[in-house]
Amino acid sequence: MPTKEELRTRRETQITRAAYEIIAKNGYENITVQDIADRAGFSKGIVYYYFKSKDDVMVSLFDSIIAVIDSRFAKVRREVPDPRQQLENVIRISLDIVNEHIEFYRVIMVFWTQIHHKQFMREVNAKLFSHWRHEIENILDLGTARGVFKRGLVTNIVASSVIAKVMGVSLQYIFDPNAFDLKVIREQVIKEVLAGV
Numbered sequence: 001m002p003t004k005e006e007l008r009t010r011r012e013t014q015i016t017r018a019a020y021e022i023i024a025k026n027g028y029e030n031i032t033v034q035d036i037a038d039r040a041g042f043s044k045g046i047v048y049y050y051f052k053s054k055d056d057v058m059v060s061l062f063d064s065i066i067a068v069i070d071s072r073f074a075k076v077r078r079e080v081p082d083p084r085q086q087l088e089n090v091i092r093i094s095l096d097i098v099n100e101h102i103e104f105y106r107v108i109m110v111f112w113t114q115i116h117h118k119q120f121m122r123e124v125n126a127k128l129f130s131h132w133r134h135e136i137e138n139i140l141d142l143g144t145a146r147g148v149f150k151r152g153l154v155t156n157i158v159a160s161s162v163i164a165k166v167m168g169v170s171l172q173y174i175f176d177p178n179a180f181d182l183k184v185i186r187e188q189v190i191k192e193v194l195a196g197v
Helices: 004-026 033-040 044-050 054-079 083-100 102-113 119-145 155-175 182-196
Strands: none
Touching: 004 033, 004 044, 004 054, 004 102, 033 044, 033 054, 054 083, 054 102, 054 119, 083 102, 083 119, 083 155, 083 182, 102 119, 102 155, 119 155, 155 182
16 A cells, blocks of 8 residues: 555656646647546546646646656766766757657647746746756866866856757757658767867
8 A cells, every 4th residue: 555655646647647648739728637637537626636736737747857857867977987978978868859759849849838928937947958058067067177078168058059959959850850860960969069079
């Protein structure tokens, strides 16, 4: 029998996953708490027991997206000692997500559409990009300290540039997956980034 905390975690995860699936398919504005509850197999009251509102579910969803990215990046940091290889792997992971989980980027795009209407959406988007930049900056700092990367790199600018390349490729792929071979362009992005650091 699960503890109360285990049950809470399980139910919150089920509700968040249901929200993820339904937002990827229908967008944010077009769904209700009832839609999320139906998808999760719960009553609306159960959703409200764990979350104050649809927006609260969205914050939890965003936090879970960040946790997935964190776990992948943490694995790179643990298993790959070379900063150059870490940077390459972070770019590869970031671009592979669009191919493996295209709905992830669709959900992110849905969040973008809300940043002018909902302050919390702006904040969670800023949190995601800040976190992503910080991960890349840490790799760049480590590589600079070890003499692997050029001295004098402005790491927050380089990190922002890496993210811009990844997001640009990802958006193009979402809109037109037949425009290019994602693996080929991924390797080109890696080559260009590594040449610049």
